Amino acid sequence: MIQRIILACLLGIGGMISSATPAIGQSNAAVRGTVVLAIPADVSVPVPVVGLPYTHVADVTDQLFLRLGFLKSSFRTVGDDALTPMLARSWRRVDSLTLAFELDPRAMWHDGAPVTTHDVMFTWRLMVNPAVGADHAVIEPIAGIDSTGVRTFRVRFRRAFAEQLYLIGFNLQPLPAHLLERVPVDSITTSEYASAPVGNGPFRFERRVPGEFVELRAYPAFFLGKPTIGRVVFRVIPNPATRLNLLLSGELDVLEYAPPSAMAQIRAKRDLRVVTFMSNLVLYGRFNTRAPGDTSRPHPVLGDRAVRDALVSALDRGVMAERIYGRNASVPGAVQSVSWSWIRPVRGTAGATSRSAVRAALAKAGWRDSDGDGILDRNGVPLRIGLLYPETSAVRHDFALQMQAMWRAVGIDAHLERLPGPVGSERLNAGRFDVEMGSVNQDASPMSLTQSWSCASAREARSSNKTRWCNPEFDRLLANAITGKDPVAGYRVALAHMARETPAAFLAAPYNNIALHSRFENVQVWPVKAWTSLWQWRVRRGAELPRDR
Template sequence: MSAAALLALAACGRDRPASGAGSGSGAGDVGGTLVIATAGDADILLPPLVASLQAAQITSQLFDRLAEIDSTMNTVGDAAFAPRLAKSWTWSGDSLSVRFALDPRARWHDGTPVRAADVKFSYEVYADPATGSPATELLQNVASVDAPDSLTAVVHFKSRRPEQFFDFVYNVYVLPQHLLGGTPHAALRTTPFARQPVGTGRFRFVRWEPNQRIEIVADTTNWRGRPKLDRVIWSFAPDPAAATAKLLSGEADLWEMLRGDAIGQVASKASLRAMPYASLDVGFLLFNVRGGMFADRALRRALAESIDREGLVRSALDTLAYVATGPAPRALDGKPHGAITHDLAAAARTLDSLGWRMGPDSVRAKSGKPLAFGLMVPTTSQVRIRLAVLLQEQLKQIGAKVTIEQLEPNAMMQRLGTHKFDAMLHAWHADPSPSTVRQSWGSAAANAPGSPNVAGYASRAFDALIDSAALAFDPAQQKQLYARAYDTLTDDAPAVWIYELRNFAGVHRRVRPAGVRADAWWAALGDWSIPAGERIARDKIGLRTASAR
């Protein structure tokens, strides 16, 4: 089914505006249970260590930043940010420090007041390489954080940069020093807190049943006001088909990744609607360039030349995805960046010149070693499983033998963490800033514990261009520098950028979404609502701890 037809289905019938301004939804209309189906469990609920989208969704409801970005996703300066834990902030005359005045009403869920010492402690946790946080690389321009009094936190920067406010505020969730301050940063991952967190958000943690569900409930006395929903439950499914089944059966109210026929099934079901939404997701083939055959740039480029990206996207996703323009999604950039052209003949010539000769079994070999490698793919992604099969066939034409390895998410994370893999079909959920590409491809993160740079890619030229772009105050110059950085990355071929999804979520019609942002559809989950007149049995559980059936 074409995207145009699916968009028409999503818009027809009893569809309601995403703003949630439908009948029966008033400011005082609170209550209801939202069950979110998701493929795979969360990895951890300690914000600095979160790697999975499931965990990111949940921790963002339990913890707060000092300020929150709005839907414009303008990362330059502070104009796009609204107060959260900080009620206000002021800049120094030289713009090398910003002074945050904390909201004195803010409390941790155990009743302890939020203090500036928590902000200072949080920065130290995120910035310490021993913690193993993916955000450490993004805080390199922060010199220090001071707490001159209990309600004032001062962030000092090494240099003036267009995105210095964003770099700190967006990447640091504030953590409770009184609960974690006595734990070595390297040991935070194994603390009970990492699975039973205490935050400041509008929801508080209730329970985590591994591989089954995580439940959070409204913090009714929250200083920012209680959320409109009573509770939110993430219901884990072993794969996307099972998650879709939960939605279609009524067991769940939302499934964020509808694909193929499921979109039509949802749109034709009276109780559900298909909701298109923007995203910052890019899917790609990633090589482990730390050693072995993929340390050879020429080999990687030859394999990239043998891949027909348009054919892959057309066969696996039809019109439900775009061919990727490069490492940055369209919403952040939109300009194609020197993709390596599909050319089987040129790829064959390069492989021959490198000594990879075709054998009688139609597999190339060099010095007795076959051109064979494993391709990891998560069991939770039907899209990437389909793409893996298609890639296997395309690469076979050039004489490469690909073995598909389907792994559960936790097993895949372990393999990535120990660098024991050849290649994988990966997906990156970008932050609003183009500079965050450093997380996945910057040299400083190549061997850091827990780093998103799982490929091990390192390039001084790329680093210099990204750093220069991040320092540029002129928008035109900044865009040009980012373009050159993306071209450098694409030319080196540590990955082959394949697709950007056109996202559709299946949502129960009684649910009124609000504040759906491209970087995080869940950002304003506390403002989602279910009108009293449309509630079903599980909406009437109230605030007591009980199973939602």
């Protein structure tokens, strides 16, 4: 994956956390500086592997728990030099199916215990436990891990492929065996440890006020270097409009995906600056190919690829994306963010086909306006489609409104189903929907498509493949790309096949407009695991706010 533009922002903001902000203790005297960020939901279990697999959860856990290695600035995931060391000091290739690792002897848990191979082995057992890990399709290529010493181990793979190092090194975040191995697996998420985890990263867990915030403190003895930010506060703010208002009032320091409609307000603040950088976000309207409520049968409308093709052709996706993101978004042909541009550029504009051509295509599939009411029908059944999305997402609502209008213009009756999160999740899990207005923050490698766009994920109840899309040819092409000699070319072929099969209307691959508080220096933000370098930020001398001291 290509590098997210590294930000080095010399900005200035004058606000401080107001009385509306939770009463949070002053920052560490030895390490000054506080960063206040927003997350859309609470993080009840700030522990990798056992916690929920959501981006906002990883935003927190990545500050507490290190990976074996992190991607280099190119963000390519291919080769034995794809990572830079973090928890692992080094690795070497034993043969085409085996990598040997050595942990950094300086690494320690925040309680002072050393990080050892025992922690790696314990965590691996959790990852492969069906009761814990949710994305087994991703780690399927790993045959096992063998201990070879106190700080050394070998990873065995089922087959040779170019992203072996990335797969294990980037995705394994060891947990402390000495604190967890006596806790029953099904009790870890409700254990005392889960409420106050002990990690090995640059920040240690300070406290969590449910529904309000999670507070982390710098760990001065961090073996990769003393953090230059003393405190991080993740505030739980589900509503995007509220986040914007808190940024403008000085209560937040960072706002990701700042809306274009708010640019004038943000730029009018002398203490804020907007920087645009690469993103791993993709938005789509994903078609349910299985019958709502009965996934054993094809969807009566969307199971027909000709209908899906016509639905996409009716949308002027370039216009839709520009109305929401301005010129900071492209329209991908498949599920590809701009951060995967190392595979192929995302430069599409995707205008609509003429209405007459769309109607002709639908008529060929049997859909005509037989009663003159303006809505196409077949055998007396109107062409009616529901668009399901969470009530908190203003962006998805805006896309849904545009889709509704453009589909109505060709005789398709689209109704909006804007639901509370838990209700929408229940509908998605049960398969009782037509179109999922969704989005995804993509992993660094297209290898992760096995999690949500494969036949294996379609069969896994807890996977993110809620539409149960299963295309054996795509699976074959993706597997060939993963194991082939030229993964980049292979991924191109696989994504092109996905585009032809139309599993979704891919709406936008936006860049990220980030609004930053101006007092921060040495700012780095990445397209995947965005806040990995947060511990290296610092507050410019003389620009401190009261909450920094």
